[in-house]
Amino acid sequence: MKKIAAGLGILLLAFVYYYITLPAINIHESGFWFFLGTVVVLLLVIYAVRKRLRSPQEIKSSKVMKAGLFLVLAIIVVYGVGTLLSSPIVNAKKYQQLVTPEERDFTEDIKEISYDQIPLLDKESAELLGNRKMGSMVDMVSQFEVSSLYSQINYQGQPYRVTPLVYASGIKWLTNQKEGIPAYIRIDMATQNTELVKLDKPIKYSESEYFNRNIYRHLRFKYPAYMFDQLSFEIDDEGTPYWICPVKKFNIGLFGGQTIGRVVLCNAQTGETKDYKIEDCPQWVDRAYPADLLLELYNYHGMLKNGFLNSVLGQKGCLKTTDGNNYLALDDDVWVYTGVTSVSGDKSNVGFVLMNQRTMETRYYVCDGAQERSAMDSAEGQVQNLKYQAAFPLLLNISDQPTYFMALKDGAGLVKKYAMVNVQKYQTVAIGDTVAECEKNYEKLLADNGIASGVGTESDISMTGTIEKMAQAVIEGNSHFYITLGGENAEVKGLEAGQTAQKFIFDIPVTEYPEIVGYDVGDSLTVHFIPEEPISTVTALGDKKPETGVDKKETTE
Template sequence: MYRKRRAGSGKKGKLLAVLAVIVIAAVYYYVAIPAVNIHSSGFWMFLIALVVLGLLFYGGRKGIHSKEEVKSSKILKLGIGLVVVLVLVYFAGSILSSPIVNAKKYRNLMVPETGNFAEDIEQISYDQIPLLDKESAALLGNRKMGSMVDMVSQFEVSDLYSQINYQGRPVRVTPLVYASPIKWLTNMSDGIPAYITIDMATQNTELVKLDQGIKYSEAEYFNRNIYRHLRFKYPTYIFDQLSFEIDEEGTPYWVCPVKKFNIGLFGGQTIGRVVLCNAVTGECKDYKIKDCPTWVDRAYPADLLIELYNYHGTLINGFINSVLGQKGCLKTTEGYNYLAIDDDVWVYTGVTSVSGDRSNVGFVLMNQRTKETKYYEIPGAEEYSAMESAEGQVQNLGYKATFPLLLNIADEPTYFIALKDNAGLVKKYAMLNIQKYQNVAIGDTVQECEKKYLKMIKGSGAAVAGEDTKKITGEIRRMAQGVIDGNTHYYIVLEGHDDLIFDVPITDFLGIVKYDVGDRITIAYNEAEPANSVVSVEGDAGSAEGSVETDGGGSGDDTAAPGEEES
């Protein structure tokens, strides 16, 4: 009877030990939520921890405390051998997946095309230029939240601020979050009631209230936490950085890119699929990356695109060359920004040599939805050099430059920089030609800055054609001369258009001397006050179009000297 009770007690103890291991493993899985996938490092750690935990319970149950006892136990020796095998496979997989032995494969993960800047990047009007960086957007978002007295005590603004294209506008969007665990407990039944959108061009900030609250987010706990919700629906998927977006109807979604490993166990990561999770209902839709809906802007995280291009740039001539000789090796500069092109968001960053000089050999654009990459061989200023140049123009005011935005101004690659005061508020704007960054145009408004920049890159002050250029034809009614900064200008009024005065600088339109009162001409011009800036002049007497050209560098007379504020 005693032996039977002892045998029964032993079986019960083994069962309890097994149950304890299962419970601990289940708790660990629920908290750490590793993907059940051999390409996941977390899954290998989970397996190793599970085996070690089982061995500890077994050894403790058997009362094994010495090496000799361990060696005499077949189960312990088998378990230890399994741990060693798992560790060796993990480390071997890591090495065989690395660029050391797969340089060519890593280099080909991203293959950039050579782009044409003037054709690929259209010139946009000043009222569509994104003026705010993430920090400035956060200030506006917090200010908006502070004015919502019915919500401010219960909710805060998330720091996500994803930049997307929404209904053809550059917008940053971010959800609200619960102010504390207690606020979560009292509000969880209704969810998060709103999200914030900020128009990056107009700075219009809107708090969008929802008919039904957001119930799946990073601010939730337990099963409604977005990461846990995704893990239980897709236990084998390895997710990359999640992004909060809204579709064209304003419905909030979590865009959840799924990692794809192309080299060995852990190497060559790209994005293979995208899961779109409705933030309100939790409904998920799974797409291959090539079938991703066009309203999605951030399927490829910016950091991943930067990493892929750096693989291409540094491993162009093999791994050993990337470490020793570094012949032909290129890398992206520190920092990046976003461009909106054809309803997609592209990551912009400069490209420089690995030697770490202060100049760029070109720049690269990478599509966050398709991974399409275009390289532009335009040497010029590295972004932080351009920022320092802009800050030097207003150093007496102590303004700090934001990371540049790349724009096409009159077919010239141009850095656009916002200048902020100590409170983080944008006070002035700067435009610099990438290839001639020592010449800086500063303005209190974007329109003023653009006007000065156009005048500066033309050199002598002639206007440059843009999307707002107009044409008019008529007989010359009056002509008058004037001298500005030592240069002769003709001022023309056409018959029937007494309200329009056209400024024609003779240094750029020498042929204007062929015309007189009564001649019929066609003038292309940009509207301005008090005189309209002429782009071209044509008529019966010949063409006066652009007879004198400059190198576009200019003397910088229209920019503030270092330490002087633009009047």
């Protein structure tokens, strides 16, 4: 009877340990070996206590203790040898070939994208917006908080960050877990529009749950042998919340050469799961490969070209990614962007890479130029009197020029201005209150400095009509006129197929077009503009180019 009770006690302790630590039952999982060793040691301790083995001589004379200690030693040896044989020290070539970057042409791959596809916010700014939105929801703010996940995704062709709510405390979980989590936060990274999306069915499986509805425990009991990497929170095309759960795959020895072999999708509302091979992962999933893993894989490729010893000693031909990364939306996928530099610390890039978070596809672009940090310093120097801080930049194609684009934030983390910095000539910096204004100023700099021939500042989209409404506002000390054009003879030229000729609202800064003060409601005017909603940025007045003046004003009787 005592033996049965002791056995049950051991099983209970082992289960409690497993329930808390959740190791995968897999020889490739280092936590499994630790769990196994812990169980054996626990059994030996209980055996020694029951047999009252106190002295070293008594322990040595026990066959059970000898066998147990031998087993513990064997576990340690297998783990140690497996770690060594899985390391880059003896497998440099295999590690170097885990990813195979394809060299591509920058101007062909990175097309000039429209402003509504450019993520203007980084994660820190998104967190500020999310917390501010949550603070306005008086019916929820006392019970829930916003998770810090903020996964970057493409949703219906637009860049978004999404994150679930979490229980504010253990007590709040106790009082709300029956109903579940009622909403998630969705932030449009281009427009900064922040929504709290309330769900018909609440989220029942999340990181903030306890016991069996905790997402990690839920996955472990369904897939006891799967080794999960970082989970991300995403929504499908219908807005249904899912947990994206990548499954590790080790390609070198027991513990080395990690990639992703499978992806489990878990419906956050119902707990229903679907298991896919990585190559069969649905298109709407954006993050099967964590950014940290992709950067690590590329660093193996760049550092181990000439073997492990060279990567430590001579470092001939060694390349590594720069400190920091950002995300770019291409072909309905999210790509990790980072620069590539030599290990010499010369603060310049030799190129950059884009790595697909769904497929691991890696593209390399040769492009000598400044590192991102140098470009950020250059942009901050243009507004040093305002003490704005630059966010880590995106790489865009502006007039076939690789260009760092970044938001400039004040001390509170709010985006105040935007900057564009030429990668190859990082002294070429343009600042603007809007993205359109920033691009216009940047293109003018390119033209003035002869960096890009044929670059102008005037849009080929124009509208001629009668001023129907006219209002004035002062923004950061500068006067702006906002006008709408219409009339029977109103005409819009240059719009692409699919664009509508609705009544545009035009922003005309007086500092750039002082002649606008001579116009009034009823006057006829031609404006060249970049179509945006709700306000379009004017690039020129009149039919002539801006440097030659505006057309003569015609007053409508």
